[in-house]
Amino acid sequence: MFTHKPSLDHAPSLYAATGLPQPERPALQGAIEADVCVIGAGYTGMSSALHLAEAGFKVVVLEAARVGWGASGRNGGQLVHSYSRDMDVIESRYGKQAAQTLGSMAFEGAQIIKERIERYNIDCHFKKGGVFAALTDKQVGHLENQQALWARFGHKDMTMHDAAESEKMTGSNRYKATLVDHSTGHVHPLRLAQGEALAFEQLGGQIYELSGVTKIDRGEPAVVHTAQGQVKARFVIVACNAYIGELEPRLASRSMPCGTQVIATEPLGDRFPEILPTDYCVEDCNFLLDYFRLSADRRLVYGGGVIYGAREPHHIESIIRPKLLKTYPQLKNVRIDYAWTGNFLLTLTRLPEVGRLAPNIYFSQGCSGHGVTFTHLIGRVLSEAIRGQSTRFDAFANLPSYPFPGGRVFRVPFTAIGAMYYDLRDKLGI
Template sequence: MTTIAVTAPHAPSYYAASGLPQPARPALAGAVQADVCIVGGGYTGLSSALHLAEAGFKVVLLEASQVGWGASGRNGGQLVHSYSRDLDVIEARHGAAVARSLGSMAFEGAAIIRERIERYGIDCHFRPGSMFAALNERQVRQLEHHQALWQRHGHRELELLDAAQTARHIGSGRYKASLLDRSAGHVHPLRLAQGEAMAFESLGGVIHEASPVVRIERGDPAVVHTAAGQVRARFVIVAGNAYLGGLEPQLSGRSMPCGTQVIATEPLGERFPELMPTGHCVEDSNFLLDYFRLSADRRLLYGGGVIYGARDPAHIESIIRPKLERTFPQLRGVRIDYAWTGNFLLTLSRLPQVGRLAPNVYYSQGCSGHGVTFTHLIGRVLSEVIRGQAGRFDAFAGLPHLPFPGGRLLRVPFTALGAVYYDLRDRLGL
């Protein structure tokens, strides 16, 4: 019996409606051989694939749906440095040596993205500049600490702005201060993924879409099985992240998919010229943060909130519109053209989980909201370990992978309860 794989459509997002034209990528059929087989066509898989292809490896990438179908094609598009737990927390929990090692890589991911865009001419609407915005005096002090911390690790492209300066950049009087990072920025995330896929293919790389992996057979070589084919490879990289499902239970058991929602307004044209005139993207400093930016055709893209356990809410606009209008009262009643949700993968430590499932089977998952830049960094690091350079890989692999309290049954309510506590602190300015 022949199995016919059907490629799932992208989420009904602004990104899907404005992505790059893509070539046909047929599902895997029959047996093939490769140096490296990569499971997952998001940023982690694509970054790894591109680095390895540049180094001369024969790489086959298997994607269950389409390139960029998951979080890589649905996120806020913001290039935010460091990790979801910052370097001071890493030092307090894991020591100064680990903090120095991770700190030396904390600002590399965004540089990789910018280099990729320039080298391969990827038309993904890159704009420089990212802002962290403070809503109360406690958060202002956090921004001051944040600036000093990153400067100690060599990142000096930060400028602290007062309330008036912030309002001129954003067009909202809601914020007490902001921290402008000129080395960061934002992109059309799906176009970035699609452009990287085509760059990989230009180097001889092979992508099979509509090819969900059903089993990874350990051994040397390893064999990666789909319903209609198999890839025999010296090395395997598992890069499914929040959409890995039950393929590797030991990975899914120590992480939790979470949903976040985004809306895109109608094109604003020449209206509201005060709205984000410098073109920087913004995220606020709340625990459950909001993030927003203008698209290339001048829509406001606004996201926020977290749904633990990755439910798809029925009324995304009703969740996000009040947040948008609280930040920009002048947009009250603006038409919303797109609303979508996507899953990211949360870990208990909020630090990524990187390691080996077997001597030649590697994985990376759990960026916990900092995936755009970290996935591009870890793609380089995974390519290094496959080439025999394990130092930077080991720095991440040595971090503990902690299970959620209560296991799979109670991880959602326990985590949601903690989020309620931190959300209340943000609202009270504590």
């Protein structure tokens, strides 16, 4: 499943240090059978598996490392609606019908997460409220357009705030305006994945960790192989995203792993009460955006930056601390307790790629930075397709997808050059 041998332990993050207790999950040994075999125990895999288990399917999940090991357990924890390309772009590229169908699902993922938290009593530190923050006049106009666009698709639980109100809300004077989405929020992302895994197991589902998939035999049933076992299944869901490696070269050729970095401060306690007094999460409107929030024990969790090709830097703090200090210069002497990186998967269109590798083998990948909510939506949609209700699945599957220019060799420099252009535009305010 991997082209290299990364550590199978969780990244040295705040999340790994404060995750939910988990049972021992042994590697798969021998041959077993299931209705559905899910490859990958991140959000896409666990959302799919949990929906299918609720519908009465016998489901087996195979994970090369640990539940939530990848982006699902390392991300910023922010529940952000829609897709990396919003409905206006979808409408202009693919037509009104595509925009209407995808728009009708654009706000569902966050609701699924909140339903899961409540139904299964998942202690993942959920807090309400998310903020989009504008640094330039152009970005203020973007937020006004976004509010109107989302209202057109039925989402109206948003409010605009001027610079003075934004400073009171965030504790930073950087922002010319903010748009608050009152229907979203933020979570401890690893605890969410782990809580979903526990819920799945309570319904009779099986998870095998340290069970990287080596190949998938097409057929009805399909056979999914690991180093020491195999699963014969009527259906397979490939849910590997940025960590698919060489398992399915066709999927790997149309996407690119990208790294993002996150740091967490020491607990702030009662110091700096001006920082995020609302306890909302924040992301700015830059192309290479920054995002931050307070953890349950009042650490500032701050992330940003993109490394195309997913190299793992050894100087994460030096990349992110200057960004943090631009937002909160008063934290100059605050200690950084955790620094980590993780990969998300980028597509050329910035829209997720969903489809079939065979009539009974499904896949979803390439959330392009909007993975927390989309993965939960697509888990429901994949479960619908396996149950014979494919209308919503087809809406995503019918979107075109393309390989990156330059192929797998030159996709990184070509994409990085494009990102530099948009980053420069952000800095110049144009």
